[in-house]
Amino acid sequence: MVSSEKVQQWKATKYIGIIGLGDMGLLYANKFSDAGWKVICCDREDFYEDLKEKHASAKFEVVKNGHLVSRRSDYIIYSVEASNINKIVEMYGPSSKVGTIVGGQTSCKLPEIKAFEQHLPKDCDIITVHSLHGPKVNTEGQPLVIINHRSQYPESFEFVDSVMSCLKSKQVYLTYEEHDKITADTQAVTHAAFLSMGSAWAKIKVYPWTLGMNKWYGGLENVKVNISLRIYSNKWHVYAGLAITNPSAHQQILQYATSSTELFTLMLDNKKQGLTERLLQARKFVFGKHTGLLLLDDTILEKYSLSKNTVNDDTDSKPLPNSHLSLLAIVDSWYQLGINPYEHMICSTPLFRIFLGVSEYLFLTPGLLEQTIDAAIHDQSFRKDDLEFVISAREWSSIVSFSNFELYKKQFQTVQEFFEPMLPEANRIGNEMIKTILSHSKEPLTQ
Numbered sequence: 001m002v003s004s005e006k007v008q009q010w011k012a013t014k015y016i017g018i019i020g021l022g023d024m025g026l027l028y029a030n031k032f033s034d035a036g037w038k039v040i041c042c043d044r045e046d047f048y049e050d051l052k053e054k055h056a057s058a059k060f061e062v063v064k065n066g067h068l069v070s071r072r073s074d075y076i077i078y079s080v081e082a083s084n085i086n087k088i089v090e091m092y093g094p095s096s097k098v099g100t101i102v103g104g105q106t107s108c109k110l111p112e113i114k115a116f117e118q119h120l121p122k123d124c125d126i127i128t129v130h131s132l133h134g135p136k137v138n139t140e141g142q143p144l145v146i147i148n149h150r151s152q153y154p155e156s157f158e159f160v161d162s163v164m165s166c167l168k169s170k171q172v173y174l175t176y177e178e179h180d181k182i183t184a185d186t187q188a189v190t191h192a193a194f195l196s197m198g199s200a201w202a203k204i205k206v207y208p209w210t211l212g213m214n215k216w217y218g219g220l221e222n223v224k225v226n227i228s229l230r231i232y233s234n235k236w237h238v239y240a241g242l243a244i245t246n247p248s249a250h251q252q253i254l255q256y257a258t259s260s261t262e263l264f265t266l267m268l269d270n271k272k273q274g275l276t277e278r279l280l281q282a283r284k285f286v287f288g289k290h291t292g293l294l295l296l297d298d299t300i301l302e303k304y305s306l307s308k309n310t311v312n313d314d315t316d317s318k319p320l321p322n323s324h325l326s327l328l329a330i331v332d333s334w335y336q337l338g339i340n341p342y343e344h345m346i347c348s349t350p351l352f353r354i355f356l357g358v359s360e361y362l363f364l365t366p367g368l369l370e371q372t373i374d375a376a377i378h379d380q381s382f383r384k385d386d387l388e389f390v391i392s393a394r395e396w397s398s399i400v401s402f403s404n405f406e407l408y409k410k411q412f413q414t415v416q417e418f419f420e421p422m423l424p425e426a427n428r429i430g431n432e433m434i435k436t437i438l439s440h441s442k443e444p445l446t447q
């Protein structure tokens, strides 16, 4: 434990540098400078004048480029696009002050670590981080991974730990290999599922919340819509970077597409027994040891709809039962890959916990799985949607496995444009929904 005198001395003498003043860089710059650390930031040189003016009254300093940040900082954090990390570290890394500590915020650590090893002077230590949440989520209590990759100075690790402690996040210490394996299981496949839902709706030109009580109605459906649109309201490079640059993620996303295809085929072939047996095995593997309360309650989530309809508007219609293919497929994927999602809670993002929560609800609410299988086999109402969903899941998997950033961007932005008019409203409702879900799960899910 570092003494408070020591921390005060560091705050008075040391500088934290942030290269990349985008959403996450700005979050860190504000948090660290509010906590009394001296912070120097930069973004691209072209933005310097604008940023200097925009942040004129901030507690942190804006400088022209990464060289100027690097030569003065005692801890440098690269908070830039994953696909550019090598180029940017190559550019500014050699300007790092002698003996400084360097880290980054990119979501997959292998390319970042490689870039640091290749371009940083040998006298620099490498201690890198990853906040497992988006820039608008309260940092308190959320997982924050700290990777002590190379430190030759005894105080380096304590220093980074002290700086990070002002985020009040749950600090988790891993190697970069452990980090990348876990986040492939949690983040990458979660995003693949919600990206596929969104692109399926966009392809059939459906805004699901406009169909009244008839279709896509209820708490589980609200989660699907709100989380999907939340992802599409963000920047494509965040999702592309963490999926494409992480080799383990390719396998997870491919399994998700394969599970979707195989379950859908069983539905088309009317193989109720085969479908039931496969899903019961998956349930036993993933939720077999589950005890206690479920994380999510469908009724809590019912009010977070983008729909302007109220139940009374549609009293004659009954919601059509959904096959919930996207949720069946994730539990099947975990089973096929031998992943216990509860073991990854230390490194979970809010979206992953919500995805696990809705899957848990579907598989563990008495009678709901049986009712869903019945609908999947006998009711054709969601067949067209499910077909598009399967195609979308396979498309995303191909794009990721071919490491095609350009196609990823194009596919993402096409869907984004389709939902554009609704994104601000979806974000507002999604934020409220997430707040409610997180406040109902103070303790992370346990088994």
Ligand SMILES: NC(=O)C1=CN([C@@H]2O[C@H](COP(=O)(O)OP(=O)(O)OC[C@H]3O[C@@H](n4cnc5c(N)ncnc54)[C@H](OP(=O)(O)O)[C@@H]3O)[C@@H](O)[C@H]2O)C=CC1
Binding pocket: 019, 020, 021, 022, 023, 024, 025, 042, 043, 044, 045, 066, 079, 080, 081, 082, 084, 088, 105, 106, 107, 130, 131, 132, 133, 134, 135, 235, 237, 238, 241, 242
């Ligand atoms: N957003 C999220 O939810 C999370 C993101 N991350 C990761 O954190 C990193 C940053 O993400 P985020 O803040 O969302 O992304 P942003 O796009 O908001 O921020 C990245 C910033 O870096 C700037 N940049 C690019 N090149 C340079 C350069 N040579 N010198 C200085 N700045 C440069 C970018 O400018 P320009 O836009 O012009 O390229 C941009 O402003 C990514 O690797 C992301 O994967 C991690 C956790 C959560």
Ligand SMILES: O=C(O)C(=O)Cc1ccc(O)cc1
Binding pocket: 106, 107, 131, 132, 133, 134, 187, 190, 231, 238, 242, 349, 350, 351, 352
């Ligand atoms: O919660 C999620 O999965 C998000 O979408 C936000 C996010 C994006 C990238 C990260 O590296 C961490 C969190």
